[in-house]
Amino acid sequence: MTDAQEWLADFHPKPLHAYLDATVREFGNRPAMDFLGKGWSYGEIGEMVERTAAGLQAMGVGKGDKIGLCLPNTPYYTVFYFAVLKIGGIIVNFNPLYVERELSFQARDAGVRTMVTLDLKVIYDKVEAVRREGSLDTIIVCPMAEILPQPKKLLF
Numbered sequence: 001m002t003d004a005q006e007w008l009a010d011f012h013p014k015p016l017h018a019y020l021d022a023t024v025r026e027f028g029n030r031p032a033m034d035f036l037g038k039g040w041s042y043g044e045i046g047e048m049v050e051r052t053a054a055g056l057q058a059m060g061v062g063k064g065d066k067i068g069l070c071l072p073n074t075p076y077y078t079v080f081y082f083a084v085l086k087i088g089g090i091i092v093n094f095n096p097l098y099v100e101r102e103l104s105f106q107a108r109d110a111g112v113r114t115m116v117t118l119d120l121k122v123i124y125d126k127v128e129a130v131r132r133e134g135s136l137d138t139i140i141v142c143p144m145a146e147i148l149p150q151p152k153k154l155l156f
Contacts, residue, residue: 017085020046035075038149045078052083059138061114063088068107068115068136070094070127076142080116100126107135114138119156 028043040048061067067084069091071077084091092110094103096117103126107115112135117127119141130136145156 015085017049017082020049020082033075033078035147036149036152038147040075045075048075048079049082049086052079053086056083056087056089059114061087061089064090065114066090066092066110066112068092068094068110068112070096070098070103070115070117070123071142072096072118072123074118074142074144075147076116076118080140096123098126100129103127104130104133104135112136114140116140116142119143 024042024046028046029041031039032042032045033040056062056067061084067080067089069077069080069084071080081091092106092112094106094115098106106112107130115127115130115136115138117123117139124139124141127136127139131139143156145153148156
């Protein structure tokens with residue numbers, strides 16, 4: 001075996017969400033994420049992913065469905081990313097800085113019917129306008145205050 005192939009010797013491909021599951025089992029109590037001073041362990045992230053995946057399935061979202069993530073870099077992005085993968089959905093990333101026209105075009109072009117976003121007016125209003133014009137059926141709105149530590153959450 002050549003040096004270039006050695007790293008492949010013990011590689012056994014599996015779905016990306018399976019790597020998170022393994023990390024949760026092995027390192028569940030360890031810190032996984034910090035967002036503006038509020039932290040979560042791998043176990044907490046894993047639990048949120050499981051609950052979110054179950055919630056998406058309860059909404060009728062499943063394998064092959066395209067879910068738009070119009071989220072900035074927040075814990076919600078990580079949770080929904082892995083939850084969508086876990087149920088076999090397809091992630092379509094949207095730039096939260098896009099204007100309504102760009103969001104609408106991308107949603108129609110990609111066949112996205114469900115979009116995840118924050119309750120921040122600057123993002124939510126654009127996504128809601130896209131839903132009103134018929135490009136989306138459902139918006140899942142994530143509360144920004146819930147992922148902020150005290151006293152920052154008081155600002156929202």
